[in-house]
Amino acid sequence: MSATLGLAIDIGGTFTDVVVYDPAQGRYTAHKELTTPDDPARGVVAGVRHLFEREGLAYADVGRVVHATTLFTNALIERRGARTGLITTEGFRDTLEIGHERKYELYDLHLPLPRPLVRRALRAEAIERLAPDGTVEIALDPRSVRKAAERLVAQGVCSIAIVFLHAYANPAHEREAARIIAEAHPAIPLSLSSEVSPQIREFERSSTTVANAYVKPLAERYLGRLSADLAALGLAAPLFMMLSNGGLTHLDEAKRVPVQLLESGPAAGALSAAFFGERSGAPDLLAFDMGGTTAKLAMVQDGQPQVVHRFEASRERRFTTGSGLPLTISTVELIEIGAGGGSIAAFDALGLLKVGPRSAGSAPGPACYARGGAEPTVTDGNLLLGYLDAETFAGGTMRLDTGAAERAVDGLARAADLDRDAAASGIHAVVNETMAAAARVHIAEQGHDPRDFALLVTGGGGPLHGCELARRLGINRVICPPGAGVASALGLLLAPARVDRVSTVAQRIDRLDWDAFEGQFQALESEARSVIAATLGPDARVTVTRAADMRFVGQGYELITTLPPGPFDAALAPAIRAAFEAGYERIFARRPPAAIVEVINIRVSVTGAGDDGVLRPDMPAVAAGSAETGRRPARFGGQWLDTPVLDRRRLAAGSAIAGPAIIEETMSTLLVPPGAEAIVDASGNIVITLGALIAGAVETVKETA
Template sequence: MNAIADEAIYSFGIDIGGTFTDVILHRGSDGQSISTKVLTTHLDPREGAIIGVRQLLEQWPIPPRQVGRVVHATTLFTNALIERKGVPTALVTTAGFADSLEIGTERKFDLYDINIEKPAPLVPRELRFEVEERLNARGEVVTALSQETLAAVVARLVEQRIESVAVVFLHSYLNPVHERLAAEYIRKHAPGVHVTTSYDVAPEIREYERTSTTTACAFVKPLAEGYLRGLQNNLRELNIGAPMFLMLSNGGLTHLEEVLKNPIQMLESGPAAGALSSAFFGKLDGYPDLLGFDMGGTTAKLCLVEQGAPMLAYAFEAGRTKRFMEGSGLPIKISTVELIEIGAGGGSIARANSLGLLNVGPDSAGSEPGPVCYGRGGDQPTVTDANLQLGYLNPDFFAGGSMQIDAPLAGHAIGRLADQLGLSLVKAASGIHILVSEAMASAARVHIAEHGRDPRHYSLLLTGGGGPVHGYCVGRKLGVKRLICPPSPGVASAWGLLVAPVKIDRVRTLQTTVQDGDLQAVEQSFLELEQEARGVVQESAVQHQKTFVKRLAEGRYKGQGFSLIVPVPDAALGNEQGRQALIEAFENEYRRKFSRAPSNLKIELVAIRLSVHTEDLIEEGLQFPSRSGALAAVKQVRKAWFEETGGYVDTTVYNRDLLGSGDTFNGPALVEDAGSTLVVGPNATCSVTAHGSIIIELH
């Protein structure tokens, strides 16, 4: 239905961020591409996306029918959760369990905070309705679903004009019969109400996490349907009839209808695209182990990439009340690229706090009104305004010259802040740059240490509009020896969309012991999940595209309250060889994480997970044309500030588009392209790879 032809001539990638919307158009015949950055239109994000698409269609006047696919990522659904701007949502649950969202896990994320603030449930108490029904822990029906209590609940849903409802019944992950009956009844007697069942969203044990995930999905589902179908219609108005694919939080793509069933899968789609881009470009130049650092206008993200792939997690928290405190957010049970995200971007606002000290972020000027230098009404100095004063940004070439920048206006705003702090203008501007870089480096240290890694063993790959500007400072603070700046770093997340594989994850709860349980039944469950996932992948993949299957098992030693997720060996689980291989895989992972494993306890499986994905789509067709060379690339020499020198120094400015493979140059230097500026300090040497990346060696 949605599969695309092998010879798709053009592909669009559209990534909507908090400040900028990035659009890229790739030509499959010769691997060339063009891109643009447009200010995000928050009242209707589709507007900015379509403006970008129109701009590229004018730049390359191609027949729209030659566009083979459109790939999209957005932060819209994440923002809707954080800002509580979804639709009025109700919860229908088993009698006695309406308060599971309030009770949570009964765990305080901060033991010593007497004023602890837990995240408020998305569904208020008055919109949580109980129905008589009950399954036991084996999935057997104890109390049949009461038609009478369900009818009364549906009448109240209609009376209160609820737009979306989550159905979460006890132990339905083992047997969805009651959830499906209830969903069918609601759809029949309350037409127009969006219905979301936990079995279709998170068929896993742990009631609170499952309920939280399902209500979050229901909260954004009508918003997702209106937005995504509206964007598809906007594209069709441009005569682009190509199928639209969406980036999922797990770093894979799928088709529109699959996302509309479960839009919570897109919650981290934008950051996932950036992580994929980092992995892709690092692997392309022979650096499979790296830290992907992506800084935009609103946030900065960092992810660990090992052996050419971003690390994955199988749960995360949205809308934390305390950013770095586990347990302070809404638990969401989905597969996602594992990363750390902080409120530090080009639009982060700088101010003096109550002690007269400098603070930066986490609030951002975004795109409306944006930094002071945009001249759109912003009056609070931001990181971008500071970088402009430090000489890093070219006011005549901001966003490739597509935006008019008012440098004096930004200088006045920084000057006002400097007066409040009792500092000179340059001290205030440099303080902003250093402080926001240190905030990112500190968050990165915590994230890396939690995984038992040493940042000095990794390269730092810089993407986003702000990543190349701050990468040198962040890299020095982390102690890394090498920075990598890929081609077109400002639109790298959009690039990530184009190189992403089609990927579908599935999970099923199983409870059995590995040593003496029925692993033949586990093998059969894997085969069933694989068949289901392959069916979805085939609807999204290029014809004849090769697919791969990855099996994972979630288990624990019997009696433990936490579990580990380990890869399942290739041997079939139905025989003794497969059983022993799984035991060995779990014990090895346990030793890696905790140094030793108990020898006399049985391993209990909790769930199985399966992923089906395709190969990267355009890696072989990606081309970077030869350039003129470093000497021809020199644009000018201008003053730029660096911490090592303690002041402004003459800095060579290069045109990124004219740098050629094999070129070398030394810092201090600035390398400008349409989407970003690479800042290279005095103690660094640079070289350009055959694929267009700039490698910066720090000394």
């Protein structure tokens, strides 16, 4: 292999995936290591060392390291972040709890509300006030800032968020407060709303800045530790971090605004899905990634994952908008479902079988991992249904204990007066319907019909459950790429550097100062370009996209509209308005007959590629004798069928497979159900056509009968 190897590390809830890729030869090699939740860096180092020793690779040959992690998302969900304080404008101490003053479930009298990350005793006020246009109404009182900081530090605060009213229009007071606090307490990390989220809406801006402060000490410690540990192995290559928007950034930027990393792993999976879907002529697809802890679904249209600029973390009710912490970050739009290989099956108070959201994770893991887990999980059910090989699971890195899985599922079966086979089938059916139900809602909310898409499956569990999920959604075409089990990690190496920046304008188009308007865009672009240059070097090829949050005067919400490239002047006003009105009519099917348009926020997205360009992995399937390695009984629809087991590495392009079939790969297993037909296309993807199986898409779950 050449001296330009790429190393990707993706930490999931159950497994840490490590991939080494050689762009010159188009080859990759991978390893799955159980995640170490108590010290994630330990699992990373163990996985890297194992892979390099197994393959005889040299650390010095690595040109770059790209990393994604769920660590910061989990810290928010589990409330394991730093003890954080908030300093805000006098009179606005309770913004985090007041929120929007509305309930996400109108008639629920016992509605659980998301707990603020900063409790009230750790919120302090400073004397200052800015008007909406940024002019000073009350000058900043330095003594109030010092007093507030001293009180918070005395209470053991390890990180401080500074959120002043209308700081998006004028950051001067926040910057001065930060200077005062840094002089007195230089070891305390600071997060300023004018840097983290410089846009209107006080609740969202406060929530985002506090979340950044909450995970910032953790990010600094973890990323510092990880980079040191990798360097100790002999890896001198730069470490890049995956962002939630599907782009990369350098380590210092990641430490400065770690809230941008919350959905880094799922974003990489969506990029990987878009890449492999394009190779099979499927620019419109649903990217389904099922791992050991959760399953994710992202929509890809015209070959690009959809990126939004608002995200909710730590929802009280997983599928209910408004029940979580609102964050104004750019992220690949997706839905996360509490269903993975480690999801635990149990009966609820009504005696109904539920799977998830509780998960066995990696410690103790499913019962069949033989690491102390005793409750039945999806993986235990799949093993007993004949879908998994106990000897070759996760590339042979661990042997599954069939007896432990039987004991766990038998307990569930006795509780429902079922036999073992019916209980295992029930787990499989319920988790599939749970995922399908969530997917239906998400796709409908986007105004789409799932039948218009192909389903591309990745993750350790995606290929196992993908065909049944597709059947329930009415999707006819399922695509399984090579290396599906580590596709998210491979997606890290496909990602460009990307920086998103936003600023509030809040002006009617007919009153815009066009020179100032263009100047604001150029300032955002300059800031974004500097981050790209620090990531890829000054010679990186850069692409700039301009957009704006626009609305008709009097409306309360905006539509993000892609704008012409600029530069902007009054002559472009009709084109800008036309772009907004076209988007408005596409969503609402009509437009007001005569209304004034205003620009609330402006946005730039700057992407860049280094000298090596975009990676193009070439992983052709090569025939090497018969692909069939054996047969084993597997249960489909209540029947046990003698099912051929195929080695994917021996399937040449053009190979056709009739279901039922089990196709095994190092890191995943693809299940082709009876009645389906699969073919290996020229790119190495396996494309499954469900055909007549789609007729049962609306069938209620009967597999447990």
